[in-house]
Amino acid sequence: MKQLILYSRTGCCLCEGLESRLRDLDLLGLSIELTVIDIDASGTPQELKARYDLEVPVLALDGSELPRVSPRLTGEGLLNWLQRCLSTAL
Numbered sequence: 626m627k628q629l630i631l632y633s634r635t636g637c638c639l640c641e642g643l644e645s646r647l648r649d650l651d652l653l654g655l656s657i658e659l660t661v662i663d664i665d666a667s668g669t670p671q672e673l674k675a676r677y678d679l680e681v682p683v684l685a686l687d688g689s690e691l692p693r694v695s696p697r698l699t700g701e702g703l704l705n706w707l708q709r710c711l712s713t714a715l
Contacts, residue, residue, distance in 0.1 A: 629647075629659050633663055
């Protein structure tokens, strides 16, 4: 199973919107597990906060950052974008 990480923060409308749209997809059907990391949460390594502080939301697939996703992509468009990212990651 592939690991999709969403680097996010509380109160970030783009982060919350992307998380919601990702959760609406059938990620398990693509063998993808979504993990959300709040970069401001206590216990989050300082280097993650420093790296993503001005960049969230950021997606990483199996440790590799993905291109920035358009906030306008929803449903099938987001699914197609994710599938293209998967095919180039192979």
